[in-house]
Amino acid sequence: MAPKVAGTWHLHQLTLDLPLDFFVCFSSMASMLGSPGQGNYAAANGFMDAIAHYRRGQGLPGLSINWGAWAAGGMAARLDSFNQQRLDRSGMIAIKPEQGMQALGSLLSESQSQVGVFPINWSRFVSQLPGGQKIPFLEALISTEPSLTQKSxxxxxxxxxxxxxxxxxxxxxxxxxxxxxxxxxxxxxxxxxxxxxxxxxxxxxxxxxxxxxxxxxxxxxxxxxxxxxxxxxxxxxxxxxxxIPLDFSDQTEKLKEEDVPEEHSSQLSDVTQLSETELEASVLEEIEALEKLI
Ligand SMILES: NC(=O)c1ccc[n+]([C@@H]2O[C@H](COP(=O)([O-])OP(=O)(O)OC[C@H]3O[C@@H](n4cnc5c(N)ncnc54)[C@H](OP(=O)(O)O)[C@@H]3O)[C@@H](O)[C@H]2O)c1
The missing domain is CATH 1.10.1200.10 (ACP-like)
Known part of the structure; x- marks a missing residue:
């Protein structure tokens, strides 16, 4: 965080007397949309975004570009394959260097202080957001937001x-x-x-x-x-x-596995070990005993 914040501030201070045409900060989409696990990086880039607005307010040139991941020649391209796949799963589409340079060229002649440049597959991006999360900033772009009231x-x-x-x-x-x-x-x-x-x-x-x-x-x-x-x-x-408010307990299974009291359970295992003739004899014995009681 410090190199970005201190570096941007020093450049701002030290160029105040120079007749600059451009003052461009290479910020990240992390400060525009957030990025899990990158709070410090988002904050550092948020500082760059703020400086660009501040400079414009002072009548100075200032532009902060919230870049997505570049396909070659930079930190995103150096990520290992697992993290590349993670970016892909989040809906990010890498910026080809020629596309990025073209975007930079056209933004230099425009008057915005902050612009996001990140090709993205929105439906994939939305699908990996925490359930029910809404990003008000994106309301105009994303019509179908995930909702916990919608059943999966x-x-x-x-x-x-x-x-x-x-x-x-x-x-x-x-x-x-x-x-x-x-x-x-x-x-x-x-x-x-x-x-x-x-x-x-x-x-x-x-x-x-x-x-x-x-x-x-x-x-x-x-x-x-x-x-x-x-x-x-x-x-x-x-x-x-x-x-999950659903019944998961299969009563018959439960009865078989857990709810049979120990003495019954041992009687049950005795019964399963009997031969068919022994079983028949045992049942008849039980019936006779019951008949005596009536
Ligand atoms: N590449 C991307 O996909 C991407 C996406 C979004 C935003 N950005 C932003 O674009 C800018 C350039 O990114 P990159 O991919 O070109 O990065 P990079 O290849 O890692 O280059 C970073 C540059 O910053 C310098 N640097 C690193 N740590 C420093 C420190 N503590 N103090 C002073 N200088 C330091 C490095 O100097 P050394 O060469 O001397 O090491 C290098 O010149 C960054 O601000 C990054 O946040 C990049």
Missing amino acids: AFREQLEAAAVSERQELLTTQIRSVIAKTLGWTDAQKIGMRQPLFELGLDSLMAVELKNRLESSLGTSLSSTLLFDYPTLEALVEYLANDV
Whole structure:
């Protein structure tokens, strides 16, 4: 943050007496739209934007360009492939150097103090925003904002499913969302009790994963979700029991697995070990005993 803020301020101060034609700041779309995990970078660029407005107010030249990622020759092009994919998933389309230079050339002759230059796939950008988040700044550009009142396709599928199938459906969905966030193609590699942060999930991915789960489940979730429930098993359990207002408990299954009292359960296992003739004899014995009682 300091190099951008101090550098911009010094250039502003030290050129005040010069008859400049242009004073152009290379800012970022991070200060225009926000960027998860880049609060400091957004603030530094916000300072550049403010200086451009301030200078214009003083009758001095000033332009701040909020660039998207450049395809070549700069910091975005140096990102590793995972982070390149992350940009791609967020809807960003890289600026080709010739496009960028053309935009710069035309902006120099215009009178705005701040302009965003970022090719973007808006529907992809909107789909990765936290569920229900509205960006008033973009209202004129984005007509269909995500809404938690709109049911997600997965939520509808979950509601339509038999109670006995919901838990498995939810597990498969969450597993696939985690795999997508990690950039994995094989979701089955994610074990139920494996801590997700040991699989390579970082704090930025935790935000992405939470946002994806919000869109997929059509519900808002805490930003500490992945820290509170750091395994697939814990997530499924929490979402099924405390978040999604649907019945996940299959009573018959439950009865089979958990609710049979211990003594009955051991009697049950005795019964399953009997041969057919022994079983028949045992049932007849029980009937006879009952008849005596009547
Ligand atoms: N490339 C993009 O996709 C993109 C997108 C949005 C905005 N921007 C903005 O455009 C500008 C240029 O980006 P770039 O991609 O060309 O960056 P870059 O390739 O990383 O170059 C950064 C330049 O800043 C200098 N620098 C870095 N840290 C410094 C420090 N602490 N003090 C003084 N100078 C320092 C570097 O000097 P050395 O050469 O001596 O290291 C280098 O000349 C930046 O302000 C960036 O925020 C770039």
